[in-house]
Amino acid sequence: MARSWDVFCAVVDNFGDIGVTWRLARQLVAEHHQQVRLWVDDLDAFARLCPQADVRASRQTQAGVEIRHWEAQWESVEPADVVVEAFACRLPADFEVAMARRAVPPLWLNLEYLSAEGWVAGCHRLPSLQPNGLSKYFFFPGFDADTGGLLRERELLARRRAFQADPLARRAFLQGLGIDVAANERLVSLFSYEQPALGDWLQPLVDQQPPTRLLVPEGRVLPDLKAWLGVDALRAGDCVTRGRLTVQVLPFVSQAAYDTLLWCCDLNGVRGEDSFVRAQWASEPLIWHIYPQDDEAHMHKLEAFLDRFCVGLEPGLADDLRGVWRAWNRAEAPGPAWSALLAQLPALRAHAERWCVALAEQDDLASQLVAFAARQG
Numbered sequence: 001m002a003r004s005w006d007v008f009c010a011v012v013d014n015f016g017d018i019g020v021t022w023r024l025a026r027q028l029v030a031e032h033h034q035q036v037r038l039w040v041d042d043l044d045a046f047a048r049l050c051p052q053a054d055v056r057a058s059r060q061t062q063a064g065v066e067i068r069h070w071e072a073q074w075e076s077v078e079p080a081d082v083v084v085e086a087f088a089c090r091l092p093a094d095f096e097v098a099m100a101r102r103a104v105p106p107l108w109l110n111l112e113y114l115s116a117e118g119w120v121a122g123c124h125r126l127p128s129l130q131p132n133g134l135s136k137y138f139f140f141p142g143f144d145a146d147t148g149g150l151l152r153e154r155e156l157l158a159r160r161r162a163f164q165a166d167p168l169a170r171r172a173f174l175q176g177l178g179i180d181v182a183a184n185e186r187l188v189s190l191f192s193y194e195q196p197a198l199g200d201w202l203q204p205l206v207d208q209q210p211p212t213r214l215l216v217p218e219g220r221v222l223p224d225l226k227a228w229l230g231v232d233a234l235r236a237g238d239c240v241t242r243g244r245l246t247v248q249v250l251p252f253v254s255q256a257a258y259d260t261l262l263w264c265c266d267l268n269g270v271r272g273e274d275s276f277v278r279a280q281w282a283s284e285p286l287i288w289h290i291y292p293q294d295d296e297a298h299m300h301k302l303e304a305f306l307d308r309f310c311v312g313l314e315p316g317l318a319d320d321l322r323g324v325w326r327a328w329n330r331a332e333a334p335g336p337a338w339s340a341l342l343a344q345l346p347a348l349r350a351h352a353e354r355w356c357v358a359l360a361e362q363d364d365l366a367s368q369l370v371a372f373a374a375r376q377g
């Protein structure tokens with residue numbers, strides 16, 4: 001059944017909030033034929049992911065999704081059948097009043113942040129009574145059958161596998177980004193937060209075989225990279241070589257192109273939530289820079305994910321992986337685990353594919369949201 005949806009996104013910082021909601025909104029339209037309005041408070045952030053967007057338009061349609069700037073006259077907005085508040089962003093007060101006034105009240109969902117922790121399954125889909133008299137349901141993405149799953153488009157894995165089996169397509173895609181890879185070169189992408197220890201991670205690559213090409217989309221890690229390279233400026237298109245390591249700065253590309261970049265690399269440094277999930281669908285080795293939180297809460301989340309991910313991994317490799325991920329997130333030098341891990345990329349790749357296949361057995365997040373809405377009437 002075609003329902004109407006209001007998806008609310010407040011951009012706190014970075015691109016994760018808009019990255020997830022924009023992807024979800026597109027999938028609800030394309031695969032489930034829902035009618036979706038995406039309310040965004042920061043159109044500049046949206047335009048980084050959707051370059052054809054008009055940053056001045058209060059209303060526009062992109063990929064079948066009605067994009068609305070979050071500055072409406074709320075009295076005149078009739079709430080949709082389903083209201084999704086992403087990442088606990090507060091809805092406009094007048095809109096909450098209108099929701100309660102609706103003849104059939106909307107299904108109200110709080111789409112939560114991703115976590116691999118065990119408590120998530122117990123909280124998934126729990127209702128909570130709100131001051132306007134409606135219940136709001138917590139909807140948790142996650143890594144097992146008791147959670148809401150992960151965003152995954154229907155044909156994603158088939159498209160990814162076809163691409164990875166086609167060296168010409170890979171070469172053409174990389175050339176389109178100005179990347180000329182040598183035959184024996186190892187490709188590594190790096191999308192991370194600030195990393196003060198970056199030099200300790202890059203130095204071993206200067207002397208190591210095979211040569212490495214590090215692809216870095218413009219963003220928060222560039223000052224650390226610039227400092228280590230000892231250059232005055234770094235911008236998209238720049239290429240700097242130190243020994244066997246070539247660093248190439250890329251422009252920030254569309255979500256679809258970023259996916260394809262992940263599919264091309266032998267190792268992906270990813271961060272936050274959405275790029276982290278996309279790297280798992282890419283089925284290549286990854287290192288996760290988790291979004292830092294107060295009181296080291298993020299380190300518990302990191303361990304919870306590692307506990308799941310390392311099942312079935314050869315114990316020595318699992319130790320190296322844990323050591324590398326912990327050191328990266330604590331901004332420490334990696335120690336010998338880093339070179340050991342790089343030497344085992346083929347084994348890690350095989351494990352990443354097994355992990356990806358197992359994850360794909362659960363229903364994807366958009367399908368689960370649609371099914372939940374159907375069950376609630």
Ligand code: TRH
Pocket residue numbers: 012013014015016017018019020048049113191217251252253254255256258271272273274275276291
């Ligand atoms: O930008 P992030 O750090 O977002 C974070 C997290 O979501 C975090 O949990 C949240 O609390 C915080 O925001 C507010 O990382 P993330 O989640 O990977 O989002 C980045 C998005 O940008 C993702 O959709 C992929 C996209 N992207 C592109 O479209 N093109 C690019 O070139 C790159 C590098 C990323």
